[in-house]
Amino acid sequence: MGRFECDILRHMVLWGPHGALYDEDIYPGFGMTVQQFRRRFARIVLSLNESPVDEPHRNLLDEAKCYLEQHTEGTR
Numbered sequence: 001m002g003r004f005e006c007d008i009l010r011h012m013v014l015w016g017p018h019g020a021l022y023d024e025d026i027y028p029g030f031g032m033t034v035q036q037f038r039r040r041f042a043r044i045v046l047s048l049n050e051s052p053v054d055e056p057h058r059n060l061l062d063e064a065k066c067y068l069e070q071h072t073e074g075t076r
Contacts, residue, residue, distance in 0.1 A: 012067060
């Protein structure tokens, strides 16, 4: 997992639970809209779920997976 992917996971895990994300906060740091950011977050979590990931990143991925599961219930 690269630094950019880690930054996306970390940002969503830290700030996602506090409410809405805004383009003016996401775009400068990540170069994408909130909608694109959320899709990218989900793709990262789903693609890395079955991949070997080192321990510090595994913990972050586990937190991100929990966040994704909590916020996609009922939308499938």
